Amino acid sequence: MTALEGWKLGWIGVGRMGTPLCRRLLDAGATLSATDTDPVRLAPLAGAGMGAAVTAAALAEEAEIVLSMVPNDAALLAVTIGPGGVAETIRPGQVFIDLSTVSPAASARVAEAMAARGADYLRCPVSGSTSTAAAGALTIFASGPEAALERCAPLLAVLGNETLRCGAAEEARAVKLMVNLVVALTPAVIGEALAFGARLGLDWEGMVDALSRSVVASPLLAYKAEMLKARDWTPAADLDLVAKDLDLALSVGGREGAPMPLAALARQFAAAYQASGEGGLDFFRLATWPERLLAPNPR
Template sequence: MTRIGVLGLGNMGSIMASRLLAAGFDVWVGNRTAARAERLVGAGAHWSESGDAIADQVELLITMVADDDALLAVTTGESGILARRHPGLVYADMSTVSPDASAAVADAAERAGVRYLRAPVSGSTTVAEAGALGILASGPQDALDEFDQAFTAIGKRVFYLGQDDEARIMKLALNMLVAQTVVGLSEALVLGERAGLDWQTMLDVFSDSAVASPLVQYKASSLSKHDFEAAFTTSMMTKDLDVALAIGRRTGAVMPTTALTQELLRAACGLGWGDQDFSAAVLMFERLAGDQLTNDR
């Protein structure tokens, strides 16, 4: 039985750990707050106090954390995964972080004798629960091969993009399009709402038209109920777009649409919707239009 660790038990990390348990892996888990691990430990996972300790116990290790600072803390920080040598360990970070942070982790992994795979995911928590995530991988091919069975348990397709941090760029490019699509959908919904169109009818049309996509269809389901429970928070999407814009400035890419989308989502955070799903952009457009219809619909 392959021993695998999952460090970072937010919404996505917890789902991954659950699916790995169900697939028969010997799963070790860790998190800043132990309470997040109670359900998983009750289901048969093992608790570990730190990244360094979990690295001693497993053959494969996954991290799923919020941002650059969190990644560097669990890898290169005191008691981090890469704070000392763990020869033979194969490590995949599945977070959405900057290439700069990822490069720092790559240097530390090399010093620690650890093979390091970048493997951010495409898909919501609902998609993760179904084991249907897309996995964007870059790094050593042999490290990807070691994760074959684990990735089969949590995803439906793996895209191998190269030897370095290509997966990081691809994930940010994906999130740019995801954010722009949902912000545009939100703006269109409020136009129709102000002009007297039926909310559900609009969603039905968008979901079965030239603009339909899995994303639009998925968001239409929650928007039909005005349900903004976070599959991916507004503040996290704003963070990802900030990272993408920084790369654009460095590479000379012109990104006005992304810049505007980020400012709109930042405004939504400022209005109190940072911890809600980023489709709460529709609430901001309603507010700007002078509507207070959310509780009446």
């Protein structure tokens, strides 16, 4: 028997991350239907046995657990409390799980709507990329009712290799934004170090190897090392997405009085690339920011 045989699931948002995650659920034996603002995205998964629904409300009528992976606050609110949203039909005994990166404030509005319907709500934003999603190697930050987390643990284990329980309400949202701040700043810091080494005559690939094997090595750098060496900016997560996450974190930080000068600087670097039409490139393109400021090395 496969891990999720007999589980009846609904999925909202079959995009860059949603597609590999849906494949994992199908491979684990779940009965799965999905909806998306662009129905064309559903077609590749139809051959794997995934059904289609017109609205999120239609999914919630049939599925025991509904999951969503959408791009921003507006999209989450639309598929939950908007017309045809989950809140129209979800009922006691069902669970709504959102895996998106959104603000605590928007998530709290969803929590109110789910509570009014008597359904459980799990906030489960994920950390990882399209490749880690396909491999089931995401880290999931989870908050919500403990009983619902226990019930959904086998499902979350199919999507990620680690689930960190963060609290009972919006704590997981805050943790995800905190992690994304470090993610967004990483290529900016690495870029400065690489530019420093280049001015001293060091080889680009050798510098990347040195960073990757030193005390500053990290899973993120390991994942991006070959991209850096090749200067191949084919996106796993693009600059536009990271800019959106920085905007979200800066907005929350501003409301809470948190000083964030480094995040603001990283956002301006991202804005420069967006202005030159490079927002669709991988966000590690930010590692080349000094090249736009520095004259060629006179040596």
